[in-house]
Amino acid sequence: xxxxxxxxxxxxxxxxxxxxxxxxxxxxxxxxxxxxxxxxxxxxxxxxxxxxxxxxxxxxxxxxxxxxxxxxxxxxxxxxxxxxxxxxxxxxxxxxxxxxxxxxxxxxxxxxxxxxxxxxxxxxxxxxxxxxxxxxxxxxxxxxxxxxxxxxxxxxxxxxxxxxxxxxxxxxxxxxxxxxxxxxxxxxxxxxxxxxxxxxxxxxxxxxxxxxxxxxxxxxxxxxxxxxxxxxxxxxxxxxxxxxxxxxxxxxxxxxxxxxxxxxxxxxxxxxxxxxxxxxxxxxxxxxxxxxxxxxxxxxxxxxxxxxxxxxxxxxxxxxxxxxxxxxxxxxxxxxxxxxxxxxxx
Amino acid sequence: xxxxxxxxxxxxxxxxxxxxxxxxxxxxxxxxxxxxxxxxxxxxxxxxxxxxxxxxxxxxxxxxxxxxxxxxxxxxxxxxxxxxxxxxxxxxxxxxxxxxxxxxxxxxxxxxxxxxxxxxxxxxxxxxxxxxxxxxxxxxxxxxxxxxxxxxxxxxxxxxxxxxxxxxxxxxxxxxxxxxxxxxxxxxxxxxxxxxxxxxxxxxxxxxxxxxxxxxxxxxxxxxxxxxxxxxxxxxxxxxxxxxxxxxxxxxxxxxxxxxxxxxxxxxxxxxxxxxxxxxxxxxxxxxxxxxxxxxxxxxxxxxxxxxxxxxxxxxxxxxxxxxxxxxxxxxxxxxxxxxxxxxxx
DNA sequence: CTGAAAGCGCTTACAG
DNA sequence: CTGAAAGCGCTTACAG
Numbered sequence: 001x002x003x004x005x006x007x008x009x010x011x012x013x014x015x016x017x018x019x020x021x022x023x024x025x026x027x028x029x030x031x032x033x034x035x036x037x038x039x040x041x042x043x044x045x046x047x048x049x050x051x052x053x054x055x056x057x058x059x060x061x062x063x064x065x066x067x068x069x070x071x072x073x074x075x076x077x078x079x080x081x082x083x084x085x086x087x088x089x090x091x092x093x094x095x096x097x098x099x100x101x102x103x104x105x106x107x108x109x110x111x112x113x114x115x116x117x118x119x120x121x122x123x124x125x126x127x128x129x130x131x132x133x134x135x136x137x138x139x140x141x142x143x144x145x146x147x148x149x150x151x152x153x154x155x156x157x158x159x160x161x162x163x164x165x166x167x168x169x170x171x172x173x174x175x176x177x178x179x180x181x182x183x184x185x186x187x188x189x190x191x192x193x194x195x196x197x198x199x200x201x202x203x204x205x206x207x208x209x210x211x212x213x214x215x216x217x218x219x220x221x222x223x224x225x226x227x228x229x230x231x232x233x234x235x236x237x238x239x240x241x242x243x244x245x246x247x248x249x250x251x252x253x254x255x256x257x258x259x260x261x262x263x264x265x266x267x268x269x270x271x272x273x274x275x276x277x278x279x280x281x282x283x284x285x286x287x288x289x290x291x292x293x294x295x296x297x298x299x300x301x302x303x304x305x306x307x308x309x310x311x312x313x314x315x316x317x318x319x320x321x322x323x324x325x326x327x328x329x330x331x332x333x334x335x336x337x338x339x340x341x342x343x344x345x346x
Numbered sequence: 347x348x349x350x351x352x353x354x355x356x357x358x359x360x361x362x363x364x365x366x367x368x369x370x371x372x373x374x375x376x377x378x379x380x381x382x383x384x385x386x387x388x389x390x391x392x393x394x395x396x397x398x399x400x401x402x403x404x405x406x407x408x409x410x411x412x413x414x415x416x417x418x419x420x421x422x423x424x425x426x427x428x429x430x431x432x433x434x435x436x437x438x439x440x441x442x443x444x445x446x447x448x449x450x451x452x453x454x455x456x457x458x459x460x461x462x463x464x465x466x467x468x469x470x471x472x473x474x475x476x477x478x479x480x481x482x483x484x485x486x487x488x489x490x491x492x493x494x495x496x497x498x499x500x501x502x503x504x505x506x507x508x509x510x511x512x513x514x515x516x517x518x519x520x521x522x523x524x525x526x527x528x529x530x531x532x533x534x535x536x537x538x539x540x541x542x543x544x545x546x547x548x549x550x551x552x553x554x555x556x557x558x559x560x561x562x563x564x565x566x567x568x569x570x571x572x573x574x575x576x577x578x579x580x581x582x583x584x585x586x587x588x589x590x591x592x593x594x595x596x597x598x599x600x601x602x603x604x605x606x607x608x609x610x611x612x613x614x615x616x617x618x619x620x621x622x623x624x625x626x627x628x629x630x631x632x633x634x635x636x637x638x639x640x641x642x643x644x645x646x647x648x649x650x651x652x653x654x655x656x657x658x659x660x661x662x663x664x665x666x667x668x669x670x671x672x673x674x675x676x677x678x679x680x681x682x683x684x685x686x687x688x689x690x691x692x
Numbered sequence: 693c694t695g696a697a698a699g700c701g702c703t704t705a706c707a708g
Numbered sequence: 709c710t711g712a713a714a715g716c717g718c719t720t721a722c723a724g
Binding site: 021022023024025028035036037040059061062063064065123 | 693694695696697699700701702
């Protein structure tokens, strides 16, 4: 009688009985069909609210052939901060829907990936967000085979001609960083990039080259170094750059984590940042603001990338079309304290 | 004929036809029931492998009244690195099962939390991992009402007497950090803790007090400072400590992020780490190794916390009992370069 | 506008 | 040991 939220959820049949209608009618109300009298609709809605009725997902899913769930799959090498920021964005886009995200990271595990590919036919996945995948990724191929829509965030390599993706404007970011250093008066600007195979590396480097070219500064191959996305290798590469006959006065670095390795190398050699060396990173990790000196960097809009990718996916799931296959989100410059004009030679 | 993985997944009825048995028999094989002849079992298994048969989740879920899914719910204020490390642990524990994790973070959003509580009766959630919850959390109460099992990771406050939780040994970690500083010869050891309301703060502080007491060092209330878990406030508090008539020679800090604020304050005052001030953090974030000087810290086993919590949850879901209600995982000392014996006074 | 009926793909007593 | 049948909670033609 006064049991607004009973322990055992009501079934639709029970709810129908309470409202004095048939299950078909309840279903129509819930599915917003037009062929229900206004008065009936209201009665059903009142009953639903009073009883705290919630639709059983499994039943709907079985009947509709849709699970109302999407998978979130990250390449295993991805750092946790990255992954969760993107995931927050996914969740944000899902806030106004009834779609849920299932985490299905592959854990660098072949077997697991195999399992996941199989599971794809269990009907629990309507679509997927893939982080760091390319057209050679097995699960991406499987999604294609099964005609399950997906969007790739920050593709790790080439995609198929019809595959959707969302990434940062790596090219523009590279150009922006380099222009900024040029604007401060630097002419010998080095880069220490991340994994050479990752497209973001190629793109940022292209932006760097273009900026130099636009400023009529010759590109010196000796100033272009590749590493991975971690501190160690960046540290080595910075030491290498400092040992050059004519060392740079500024470095554009592949990501913020690498900047910590660069800072260390400079500290070891007694070179002050930003007075004797300007450093600019990429990402804008939470600690970038708090390292000393505070790191000037290019912001990578991770949360937004997740959000936009998910909105695209939702459109696909609704059978709508998506205008832009490849979306790139802006990468603004975050000016802090690690860049300054080059020192005048004494 | 030679179609080992058709686009449209087979139904069990189709598979049964291929194998020349009834659906009931196929189901029995899949559910590992004993009452199937060995030869029949093998025939069915062969057919499943050949056809790449995968069970439909919705159908099983509807029939069994279990979804095979758990929810992962994080307090909105949680930093992304934390959250995903725990989530990786969850996933690791799920690797050998068919259970999937659904992300259901509440996003600091009242409405969303309300929605989530409702959804709890849609049958899609068999259990939950809650990060940073306490007995006042609405969803925790809802889980209890519905008798849906859950485990809390890093509880934010008190829990009910029967609620399960997994956390780090904050108390032992606090003692370990303090003992380490004592062993280096420090006697004026300050603490800059995180949120005073968080249990981990209380526990670490208790460990600190005990260590001092064990070493017969008087606790000086002026050396105990509270902040939040970020750089800014820690920076302020460090400046405050430095302005004391008799400043500390070492600080034990609430987490690594705060340490960056502390480093900054010390840098601003020209105080060298570790020569003139020892700093020890908590967490062991990825950057701890690469800040300069490399940060000595107490490791918080986030991934393991997620893994252990999930294993406990899986036991509950299997109807087994769990011996230990409150699990605490070890917090080892990671020695790096930010601590040293105190300077001799000139 | 309303509702009886079939059926989504499974599992589980139950009869044989 | 095997399988026919009922039913989990919904949605959707379809008849009225």
